[in-house]
Amino acid sequence: MSSKPLDAKNQRAPWKIRIYIRNSVPQHLDFVKSVQEVCRENGVRKAAVEIVNVESKLTEVEQNAIIALPMLVRVSPSPVKRIIGITQRETLQQSLGFEQDNGS
Secondary structure (H helix, E strand, C coil): CCCCCCCHHHHHCCEEEEEEECCCCHHHHHHHHHHHHHHHHCCCCCEEEEEEECCCCHHHHHHCCCCCCCEEEEEECCCCEEEECCCCHHHHHHHHCCCCCCCC
16 A cells, blocks of 8 residues: 655644444454554654444444444544554554655
8 A cells, every 4th residue: 555654744733543443352452552652653742542432333333434443544634544454563654654764
């Protein structure tokens, strides 16, 4: 997946991330921790992470067309991005729009 890296201004801007999970699945809770760590490690100081337990918010799940779990929706900064499924840390970092440092 190709993802345009965010500029420094967007990394400092307030972020809003919504993560749809099922609380009863331990891997989903691990995914939430990974997202929070990746944001912090990449200098996102203000990440408002909203965790949505799909078991208790079925109407919201339908309205937002949540088709797989876990699903991350980066609401801001724009553009809105959706990441479906548990992914490797490097892929998550790239999908959120952070440049990967591969030592070059």
